[in-house]
Amino acid sequence: MKSKLTLFLFSFFAIATFAQTSALKQKISQKTDVIEQKVIDWRRDFHQNPELGNHEFRTAEIIAKHLKSLGIEVTTSVAKTGVIGILKGGKPGPAVAIRADMDGLPVIERTPLPFASKVKTQFNGQEVGTMHACGHDSHMAILMGVAEVLSSMKKDLKGTVKFIFQPAEEGPPFGEEGGAELMVKEGVLENPKVNVVFGLHINSQTEVGKITYRPGGTMAAVNDMKITVKGLQAHGAYPWSSIDPIVVSAQIINALQTIVSRNLNVTENAGVVTIGSIHGGLRSNIIPEEVVMMGTVRNLSKEDEEMFISRIKTIVTKTAEAAGATAEVKIPFSVRxxxxxxxxxxxxxxxxxxxxxxxxxxxxxxxAVTGAEDFSFFQEKVPGLFIFLGGMPKGQDPLKAPSHHTPDFFIDESGFTLGVKALAGLTVDFMEGVK
Structure with missing residues (x-):
């Protein structure tokens, strides 16, 4: 009799929990549909007024004002210009973090949109155009929508929601700290201690209405590097009097590609070694003393990252040594x-x-992709899920859709409601412990 009663009570509470979750899901869907135009309007405003990393002052002010209007506890100036909102539910439960990035890029917009950016600003000492060419304007608008939806059902939430609006995802200005790494350092995952973190990235080459995901390594680790090769300067007519750092550099560039072709198990993960910049010499008839190269390294596992760095250092220094030159590798140089x-x-x-x-x-x-995202700094500390939201108009060829970080980057705004429903749904279901 006792076991039957226990089974009955378990079934009763399971049904009640399911009904509660279903009701919350219905509220999320209805509320999201109502605020769709607000989300689009926020996005268009951000798009027309982009700001670069660590300088998102106007952006942060708009976000903070909106969160405060919802009765959410707000902290500003986190990691320079970040905004944190805390929504305490009416019932005990876990702390769920949801993150959106805030910064634009030094790109001159070329779209015909009526709200296209005309903004110019300073970047590394140069005047540049500024554009939300990666979709961060969409991410902020979607998370502002999630905040409005979840705050409207505050009393039913089992736990706390921490809204993280993060600056400088594309990297802070040279010589400054910023982004997710600085947020973590400043304690964004504490007080309350976060149990899980969710995030999304809109994708201009995935059809609107679709979500893509991948368990495990989904975006690459990235390390930038600086390689300095030093030789012996000589007249270009007498190369035997030199130790030519340009020839050595060419040998190093070719040898570095053998890491992917011969050291990486390509059946398991991808990897990239790219030299994107090489500078040496001033005249055609002078063999210079020094060559400086800059590059990027991408990996999809910690083990591969460690292997690549070790092999790069060995190849660079030993190739130079074999030619009588010397070489120094700084990896990471400024970004990891x-x-x-x-x-x-x-x-x-x-x-x-x-x-x-x-x-x-x-x-x-x-x-998996070899692009990188500093959302990974949050995932290093707590379990996280990062998904991709379709933003390409239906029927368009993904190969012809303008890619991210380009002047023609374009997003179909009809997919924003799915983003709001997905992040709000993930939050509620995690709180409810739905399996």
Whole structure:
């Protein structure tokens, strides 16, 4: 009799929990549809008024004002210009963080949009155009929408929501700290201690209405590097009197590519070694004393990252030594992002939520990419899930859609409501412990 009573009570509470969650999901859907135009308007305002990393002053002011209007506890000037909002639910439960990035890029916009950016500003001492050419304007608008939706059902939330509006995802100005790394350093994942973090990135080459995801390594770790090769200067007519750092540099560049072709297990993960800048010499008839190269290294696991760095140092120094030159490698030189790693068990647990809001056929497993995201700094500390939201107009060829970081970058705004529903749904379902 006792076991039957226990089973009855368990079933009763399970049904009650399911009903509560279903009711919250319905509220999320209804409220999101109502505020769709507000989300679009926020995005257009941000798009027309972009600001570069660590200088998102106007942006931060708009976000903070909106969160305060919802009764959310707000902290500003986090990691320079970041904004944090804390929404305490009416019931005890976990702390869920949701993140959106804030900064634009030094790109001159070329779209015909009526709200296209005409902004110019200073970047590394030069006047540049400024554009939201990566979709961060969309991310902020979507998270502001999530804040409005969840605050309207505050009494029903089982836990706390921490809204993280992060500056400088594209990197802070040279010589400054910033971004997710600085936020973590300043304690953004504490008080209250965050249990899980969710984030999304809109994608201009994924059809609107679709969500893509990947468990495990989904975006690459990145290290930049500076290689300095020193030889012996001589007249260009007498190369035997020199130790030519240009020839040595050419040998180093070629040898570095063998790391991917011969040291990396390409059946498991991808990797990239790119030299993007090389400078040496002033005249055609002078062999210079020094060559400086800059490059980027991308990996999808910590083990591969460590292997690449070790091999790069060996190849650079030993290739130079074999020619009688010397070489120094600084890696990382100024930037390092860890692998963006989606916790596999969290991903599996939350997959039904994504399928419920988008439709099972619209939630697609994606390949890992060698682009990088500093959301990874949050994922290093707590389990996280980072998804991709379609922003390409239906029927467009992904190969012809303007890519991110380009002057023609374009996003279909009809996909924003799916982004709001996805992030709000992930938050509520995690709080409810839905399996």
């Amino acid at each position: 992002y860890p692998v963006s790693y989606n916790d596999p068990s969290l991903t599996a647990k939350m997959l039904p939520t994504l399928q419920a809001v988008a439709g099972k056929e619209n939630v697609l497993l994606k390949a």
